[in-house]
Amino acid sequence: MYAFRPVTPGDLDLVCRHRHEMFKASGRSDEVLAPMTAAFRPWLEPRLASGAYFGWIALADDAPVAGLGMMVIDWPPHPSHPEQGERGYVLNVFVEPGHRGRGLAKALMELATDEARHRGIAYMVLHATQMGRPLYEGLGWRASSEMTLSL
Ligand SMILES: CC(C)(COP(=O)(O)OP(=O)(O)OC[C@H]1O[C@@H](n2cnc3c(N)ncnc32)[C@H](O)[C@@H]1OP(=O)(O)O)[C@@H](O)C(=O)NCCC(=O)NCCS
Structure with missing residues (x-):
């Protein structure tokens, strides 16, 4: 019923x-999100063009119904990946409400982990919404020690 294709600059x-x-979906209003979305577009455009941002779109009858983005980020070697100076980063996991609970996010995550393996990436990271947490835990992801500070 669903097909998957890579993200393109046209996306x-x-x-x-x-x-x-x-x-x-995690509780923020359009008003709060508007500045981020406005700034995200010009950030994303060159990264889509260069392939620095890549990912997959799920289609139902040729219409996009879900997506996942991925980047390979520069990161110093770490006990979790002692011989590697990069990490796979997953972001923008979204499934349209009418298509949830049918395994789309799981399938997109499998595409991401397969691609990471294919690229020889040893360690992957993401930031989970509360809604996303059970999905990732079910796929073997574990919470990390990250702390943040807004300045
Ligand atoms: C979270 C989200 C991506 C899940 O997408 P989905 O396509 O419905 O998830 P799947 O059908 O692939 O579910 C895969 C597994 O995770 C579980 N799961 C997914 N969402 C869940 C939830 N909210 N609560 C409990 N379990 C959940 C499913 O039960 C399923 O388990 P199973 O493999 O044992 O059957 C989707 O609800 C969504 O887009 N939410 C809004 C945006 C968001 O929060 N994205 C995550 C950003 S980190």
Whole structure:
């Protein structure tokens, strides 16, 4: 019933919408999110063009119904990946409400981990919404020690 294809530069508006809707689903308002989404678009455009941001879109009858983004981020070697100076980073995981609970996010996550393995990446990271946490835990992801400070 569903097909999957790689994200392309033509998905600029779609990926912006997925990111906006993902944060909205975690309780933020359009008003609060508007500045982020406005700034995300020009950030994303060159990264989509260069392939620094990549990912997959799930389709139902050729219409996009879910998406996931990925980046390979520069990171110093760490006990979790002692011989490697990079990490796989997953972001903007979003499934349209009418298509949830059918395994789409799980399938997108499998595409991401397969791609990471294919690229020889030893360690992956993401920041989970409360809604996303059970999905990731079910796939073997574990919470980390990250702390943050807004300045
Ligand atoms: C979270 C989200 C991506 C899950 O997408 P989905 O396609 O419905 O998830 P799947 O159908 O692939 O579920 C995979 C597994 O996770 C579980 N799961 C997914 N969402 C869950 C939830 N909210 N609560 C409990 N379990 C959940 C499913 O039961 C399933 O378990 P199973 O493999 O044992 O059957 C989707 O609800 C969504 O887009 N939410 C809004 C945006 C968001 O929060 N994204 C995550 C950003 S980190």
